[in-house]
Amino acid sequence: MKRVLIRSADWVVAWDEAARGHTYLRNADVLLEGDRIAEIGSALDGEAVSGAEIVDGRNFMVMPGLVDIHSHLCHEPINKGYTDETGSSKLYSSNLYEYMPTMRGDDEVAPWQTRLACAELLMSGVTTIVDMAVPYPGWTEALAESGLRAYVAPMFRSARWFTRNGHVVEYDWSDDQGFAAMEDALSLVDAAEKHPSGRLSGMVVPAQVDTCTPELLRASYAEAAKRGMRWQTHAAQSLPEFHEITRRHGFTPIQWLGELGVLGESSLVGHTIFVDDHPDTLWHTTTDVRLMAETGATVAHCPTVFMRRGMALCDVGRYLRAGVKVAIGTDTFPHNMIEEMRHVGYVARLMAKSPHTLSTRDVFNAATLGGAASLGRDDIGRLAPGGKADLVMVDMTHPLMHPTRDPIRSLVYAAADRAVHTVYVNGEKVVEDGRALRLDIDRAAREVTAGQVRAERLVPERDLVAGRSANEMSPLTFPTS
Structure with missing residues (x-):
C-alpha cells in the first residue's frame, strides 16, 4: 500500500x-x-x-479538503459574463425565471462545463462535491475523471417554470408528476454507488419545492431513506417562490416541507433565505429557523449567487446560534470555495451589522465539518x-x-x-x-466559450417575454466599436 x-x-x-x-x-x-x-x-x-x-x-x-454540498457544474460556467448583473425587476430581482432559461448549454458543452468547474473546485481546495445537474450522456464519467469525491445528484421535477411577461411565474406540469424522471434519476444514483472508482455516491434531489408535487416530494424522500442516501431540494430561494407556496398551501416553503414530513437529519435545503422572519417576507409567523433546528435539516448556504441580485440570508450566524446545521456550496461561477467562504463571513456580518455574528472558525467548520456531517460522514472534512x-x-x-x-x-x-x-x-x-492534474482545463475553457457562442444565438427564441437578443438581455460592460 x-x-x-x-x-x-x-x-x-x-x-x-x-x-x-x-x-x-x-x-x-x-x-x-x-x-x-x-x-x-x-x-x-x-x-x-x-x-x-x-x-x-x-x-x-x-x-482538510473542503466539502461543497450544493453546486451545478454543467449549468453554471456558461453563464459567466451573462447573468452577472441580471435580475427581473418585476419578480423581486430574481434571475431564475426570465433570464436563466435563456442561456442554456447543449449536450456537447455539458461535459466541458463539468470539467471546467471541477478543475476550479479542485484548485480552490475542494475534495468533495455534490453536483446537482440535469443528467446528460457521460456526466458520471466526467465527474469520475476529475478525481473529486463526488455525489451524483440528478435533479427531477413535476413542472418547469417560465414567465411570458416578466412579472408572473407560470408552471407547466407533467402528466405523471415527474415520477418517470425520478425513476431515471434513481437509476443514475444507484449506478454511482457502484462506480469502480470508489469515489462516487448518490443523492436524491427533487429540484425545487415549487416545481414538485407533494406526492413527488414525499416519494423521493422515502426513496432516499430506503437507499440510505441524503435528500436535497431548493426552498426559500426567491420571493416569487415564497409567495407561490404561501398562496398554494398557506404555509411558508420551509413550513410546507415540514408539513410533508421531508425535513430531517438526512435533508439538505438550499438556500433557506426567505424564511418567515426575513425582513422581506413580512409573514405572520417566526418559526422557520426553529423548525430547521428541531428537525436537524441542513441549510446549504451559497451567498455569492444571491449577492449578485442584492439578496442575502439574514444572517447565518443567527441560524447557527439557533442550532441550525449549516454547510456551504458554491452554486454558481466562479466555482471557488474559498471565495465563497469569504462571502459567507462578510455577508453575515453585513446583514447582522456586527463583526461578531460569525467567526472564521464558524465559516471553516461549515466548509469542512458541516459539509461532512450533512452527508452523514465523519471520515472527510477533518484530518x-x-x-x-x-x-x-x-x-x-x-x-x-x-x-x-x-x-x-x-x-x-x-x-x-x-x-x-x-x-x-x-x-x-x-x-x-x-x-x-487529471483535467485539461485549457481545452475545457475553450469548449465552454464555444458553447456559450452557440447558446447566445438561441437567446431570442428562448426569451418568452420579448424575444430579445443576448446583448439586449445582458448588455456588455462597454459598447463595442
Missing part, C-alpha cells in the same frame, strides 16, 4: 478528538497510507514510515487517523499569505485559491503547483 509522508509542515489543521474540533499543529508530519490518513504527529519515524514517499512540508499549511486522505497543501510563501499570524484567515480573506498548491483526494495527488 502506497505511503506518503508530508514531513515538517509549518502548520497542520488537525482534528482534536478530545476538543471535538480543528486545532493548529506546528511543524507536524502527516502520513498517508493508501486512501487513508495513518498518523499525524511530530517527527514520525520507524517502520510506519519506512519506504514512504517524502513530501517536504516546510513552507506549507496542510488542511484524523483513519479518515480519508483528502487534504490541501497551502503555499505559505505566497505573498498574500503574509503576514502568517493566522494562516486560515490569510487564506480566506486574502490569498484564496492563489495559495492552493497541492490537493490529495483518496490519497491521490490531483492538484500540483496550483493546476488540476
